[in-house]
Amino acid sequence: MREYGNCWRDFLSGDDVLDSSWYEGSSWNEMLCIYRHELAIKLGEGFRPLIDGTFHEENELKGRNHVAQRLYCYSELHTNEELYAELTSWRRKKAAIERKAPYFIGSNRLLRLISAFVPQSLEELLQLPGFGESKAGEYGSEILEISCRSEREKGFPLDWVPQQVSNEEYMAWLYKQKEQKYKHDLEQYRTRRMMLRGIADGKNLLQLEQECELSRRDLLEMMENLEKEGYDTEPLIMYELQEMSEEEQKRVWSAYEELGDGYLKPVLQQVYGTDTVSGAAMELLYERIRLIRIRFRRSVESKQSVG
Structure with a gap:
């Protein structure tokens, strides 16, 4: 049986080092999931790779979804929590009436966009990523009824957003997203393995x-x-x-x-x-x-x- 393993080494004062074992075992897939998750945590804490680090970050900063990602980042850093709570309450009731999963009505990410930018018209709602004509026709008027009751500091268009989020804030946010994604992947992998063992038993x-x-x-x-x-x-x-x-x-x-x-x-x-x-x-x-x-x-x- 082949054994896999990886670890993180912190260099302390003097010649002292601190090794953290991320995983040791026989499953390559699980080791890879844990490695990605733990590495994303370290990157979120501010560590950066020495090899190809600049090229990697430039890709993150200049990707085709760069503008939308900046909007997501800003909305999560500047959420109007009171408005967000109103929107989630509305979504929960709407999902119960229509017998749908809440995320079909609107994802958490979309509700945070609305609560951060507080659109006041259908045209403004349609400028938010993930909010298309179909969703506007179904839920636009109800969402606007809620959002129009809140005040906002800045309006549309949202071309001012990229200047309000520093590259350091943006990269920290991106790595946090990766950390959450890899954590989800790891949980899915372990649950899947547990289920396969259960079926076999x-x-x-x-x-x-x-x-x-x-x-x-x-x-x-x-x-x-x-x-x-x-x-x-x-x-x-x-x-x-x-x-x-x-x-x-x-x-x-x-x-x-x-x-x-x-x-x-x-x-x-x-x-x-x-x-x-x-x-x-x-x-x-x-x-x-x-x-x-x-x-x-x-x-x-x-x-x-x-x-």
Whole structure:
């Protein structure tokens, strides 16, 4: 078994050094995730690489998304927290009414842009990155109703922003974004590995939900991604569908053949009718037809590869 490892060395006063082991073990992927995360933390603290450091920073400062990134940076450093709280409250209520995930209404980053620059018209809203015509048509008037109640110090256009953020502030912010991204990647990697081990050990969704600290919906999404990558999740599917009759499973399968596998709701309505159960019972039905969809897609891909 090959062993991997990396460490960070701090040179102290005199000849003293302090070594920090970032990871030692047999998994190259995990070591790489930890290395990137720990390095991003050090860069965020002000350390800079001696080799190719200038070239690296110039790319960050002159990238094609440079202007938008500066706006994001400024908005996070100058958020109107009171306005941001109002916007998040509105988003939460809107998401509940429309039965959508909150980020479909507006990401945290977008709400921070709004709270920092306080747009007063639809034209100004459309100048914010990530806010397009579609979102303006759906939510523009409601957002403006909230933002117009707040005062602002500077107006649009936002060409004054780059001069308000120093390169040092900007680079520190960029490295913080990388730190958060690599931390997320590391958590995803570990959760994915934990789930694969759980499936191999015969654990069910409830056990994985507790062990991985994820919702059942997130676990199902991870199962779909694992299937796309070629991993076998069939043992878990078999366990979760053992209380579902073969006849019921066949009806769901036939609905996918007729309607396609793009959306769950049409399949649910065709198999169980429009006036079906609600609440936890409804979630269970969605969960089961989603598990059957994994099988259905696997079958389609297998036939295509053979053909």
